[in-house]
Amino acid sequence: GENVEQHPSTLSVQEGDSAVIKCTYSDSASNYFPWYKQELGKRPQLIIDIRSNVGEKKDQRIAVTLNKTAKHFSLHITETQPEDSAVYFCAASTIQGAQKLVFGQGTRLTINP
C-alpha cells in the first residue's frame, strides 16, 4: 500500500523567513496530494492541494510543488507569521474502492518572533 514520508518532523524559523516541508510517496498511482494544518487541540484543516496533472500551485503565501517522476511534493510558506505555527500534514490519495488519504507523520512548525 501507499507510504508517505514527511520531513522534517520539527521546524523552527524566524518570523518573516520561509519554511519548506517535504514529502515522498511510494504508490505511483496516487494522483491527489493535499496539505493539512492542525493547530493545537483543533481539527486538521485543508490549506492547499495539488493534482498530478499540475506541477505547482500557489495560494497567497503558500505554494505546493509536485515532482511525479521522483514522487516528491513540497509545501512552501513564505513571509511566515506567528499564526503559521501548527502541525502540518501532507497526504497522498489512493483509490481502494473509495478515496483513501494516507498521511505523513506531520511537521511541527514553530515561528519565532
Add this chain to the structure above:
Amino acid sequence: DTAVSQTPKYLVTQMGNDKSIKCEQNLGHDTMYWYKQDSKKFLKIMFSYNNKELIINETVPNRFSPKSPDKAHLNLHINSLELGDSAVYFCASSSDWRNYGYTFGSGTRLTVV
C-alpha cells in the same frame, strides 16, 4: 452549522468498558471515515463508508465496529477498551469517492484509565 460534528468531545473511561462515538455530517457527502490520531500525532485511517457501505477496513481490532445508519451518520463502537485505545478519533467526510479533500470533525479525545 457545524459541517462534521462528533460527540462526545472528551471521553474518559475505564479499561474493559464499551463506548460509542457518534459522527454526523450535513455536507451531503457520500463518503465518511474514521481516523485515529495517536500521541505522536500520526493520523491513520481505520474505516471508510460510502453511502452506508463499508469500503475500507484497515487492520483494526474487531473490538472496533463502525455503523452507518445512513450516509450522513457514521458511528464507532468500541468494546472492551484497552489502555492503547487512548487517542483522538477523527471523523471525516468527502464529497466524492475520487480524490477530494476531507472535512474533519472536531475530534473525540478518548482516555482509557
